[in-house]
Amino acid sequence: MTVKRCRITGFRIERTAAKRDRSTIGHRVETMQVIGTFIANALHDSLARVMRGFAAEHGLRPASQPISRPPRKVFDTGRIDHSKSQLPIISEAEARAVGRRKTLLHFGQDPDQ
Known part of the structure; x- marks a missing residue:
């Protein structure tokens, strides 16, 4: 439907429908790619922020840091009686x-x- 029809006192006047701006239609694919990239980056950043907070809460280290030895125990447990266990x-x-x-x-x- 490219034409709108309206009646004015018995006369029939035809006028064209309001056209949509078609300057962006040629760039629709690129626009969708840019939006998709933006959303993916935002999701990645928020996920990284959540994971950093999770690691900090639970004492985990990032994979990029070198492995450090756990601290040595300074208390003596004495003999363990295996019959009680x-x-x-x-x-x-x-x-x-x-x-x-x-x-x-x-x-x-x-x-x-």
């Missing part, structure tokens, strides 16, 4: 009974019934 061995029936008891207690029921 072993889990007790229980039967399957005992494990089921303990699990059933904890489940009943969790739901507010009497486990001794």
Whole structure:
């Protein structure tokens, strides 16, 4: 539809539709590329800023920095008794009974019934 039609007291006057400025149509692809590049750079910058903040909060180092040795421990732990660090061995029936008891207690029921 390139023509607008309007009636004025019985006469029919035709006039052309308002034309869009077509000077940018030839540069549409380049404009979209520039906008895409701008958005990609903005996203990259914001992501880098977030990651720097995350690394600073969690004590991480950037990949560009050299690896440093962790600080040496200055306290003495003494002898470690490995017999205390072993889990007790229980039967399957005992494990089921303990699990059933904890489940009943969790739901507010009497486990001794």
